[in-house]
Amino acid sequence: MIQAKGYAAQNKDTELAPWSFERRELKPHDVQFDILYCGVCHSDLHQIRDEWGGSIFPMVPGHEIVGRVVKVGDQVKKFKVGDLAGTGCLVDSCRVCANCREGLEQYCTNGHTQTYNSLEQDKKTPTYGGYSNTIVVNEDFVLHISEKLDLAAVAPLLCAGITTWSPLKYWKVGKGHKVGVLGLGGLGHMAVKFAVAFGAEVTVLSTSPKKEADAKKLGAHKFVVTSDAEQLKPVTGYFDFILDTVSAEHDLNLYLSLLKASGTHICVGAPPTPAAVEYFSFIVGRKSLAGSMIGGLPETQEMLDYCAEHNIVSDIELIDMKDIYKAYDRMLKGDVRYRFVIDMATL
Numbered sequence: 395m396i397q398a399k400g401y402a403a404q405n406k407d408t409e410l411a412p413w414s415f416e417r418r419e420l421k422p423h424d425v426q427f428d429i430l431y432c433g434v435c436h437s438d439l440h441q442i443r444d445e446w447g448g449s450i451f452p453m454v455p456g457h458e459i460v461g462r463v464v465k466v467g468d469q470v471k472k473f474k475v476g477d478l479a480g481t482g483c484l485v486d487s488c489r490v491c492a493n494c495r496e497g498l499e500q501y502c503t504n505g506h507t508q509t510y511n512s513l514e515q516d517k518k519t520p521t522y523g524g525y526s527n528t529i530v531v532n533e534d535f536v537l538h539i540s541e542k543l544d545l546a547a548v549a550p551l552l553c554a555g556i557t558t559w560s561p562l563k564y565w566k567v568g569k570g571h572k573v574g575v576l577g578l579g580g581l582g583h584m585a586v587k588f589a590v591a592f593g594a595e596v597t598v599l600s601t602s603p604k605k606e607a608d609a610k611k612l613g614a615h616k617f618v619v620t621s622d623a624e625q626l627k628p629v630t631g632y633f634d635f636i637l638d639t640v641s642a643e644h645d646l647n648l649y650l651s652l653l654k655a656s657g658t659h660i661c662v663g664a665p666p667t668p669a670a671v672e673y674f675s676f677i678v679g680r681k682s683l684a685g686s687m688i689g690g691l692p693e694t695q696e697m698l699d700y701c702a703e704h705n706i707v708s709d710i711e712l713i714d715m716k717d718i719y720k721a722y723d724r725m726l727k728g729d730v731r732y733r734f735v736i737d738m739a740t741l
């Protein structure tokens with residue numbers, strides 16, 4: 395076994411603390427990479443506090459993982475020692491269901507293996523995530539990362555990036571489209587960067603007037619304060635797409651009214667309570683209410699390659715491992731520009 399160290403929660407009521415554990419010895423198709431940076435996702439906090447139920451402890455969170463390969467199994471073809479490598483939310487899947495065969499491993503019908511708080515495909519070995527010094531992953535679930543980009547700022551692409559990239563690509567968002575990005579946080583700021591890069595006209599929809607300057611700096615063309623009825627008037631019946639990144643409760647009927655006929659509202663955030671949607675909010679105007687979850691391996695690599703070519707990364711604040719709870723507190727207040735990333739040299 396490979397000795398590893400990390401930060402773990404021993405149960406839902408304890409805080410993360412240093413923990414030593416074992417990673418599996420490399421199998422023929424495994425890659426081991428030392429973790430240099432790991433992004434901080436809101437879902438990390440939900441899961442260590444068992445807010446979604448079914449959490450597996452001890453838990454080492456973290457699924458925006460980048461580092462450098464230190465060892466490869468004898469059958470590995472895609473990586474060699476010294477390469478940069480990344481892993482996002484998934485480390486395995488059944489590989490045989492229709493979705494896996496299409497590269498949509500995130501929708502594996504037999505249950506994909508998440509990077510942490512999950513079980514390997516043997517359905518008994520727990521997985522441990524990126525708040526740690528090293529990781530062993532099957533090469534099919536390891537991504538190539540360009541040496542050209544700021545590596546720490548690449549980490550959030552592996553969750554926040556792909557979560558917004560995947561729906562924008564699936565719905566072929568581009569030139570001639572008017573896109574509303576609802577919420578300007580870790581996901582929203584990536585949605586703005588991608589939609590602008592694809593040539594869409596982008597409007598940030600936010601409850602906070604303070605975010606206007608940032609939205610424009612990220613490339614957004616317009617900014618609308620959603621609590622201001624006057625500002626909403628000119629964008630009523632306006633958008634082809636709204637990408638909804640908000641994970642707190644909000645009124646979908648209002649946002650459906652901002653779509654033009656045949657427009658699509660795409661949810662990537664998941665509020666804790668069911669939405670109350672009036673049928674006429676989408677019947678009138680033939681509107682679609684849709685959702686999307688992270689992305690598969692082929693599209694994640696496509697996104698990383700595109701980011702290298704177009705010099706796109708996340709806006710980040712780099713933190714020390716010991717300051718993780720300060721980061722969580724600020725994250726809960728929405729006080730982060732726009733993703734915290736842990737410098738694993740501080741572990």
Ligand SMILES: [Zn+2]
Pocket residue numbers: 435436437457553554
């Ligand atoms: Zn995430």
Ligand SMILES: [Zn+2]
Pocket residue numbers: 487488489490491492493494501502503504505
């Ligand atoms: Zn599958």
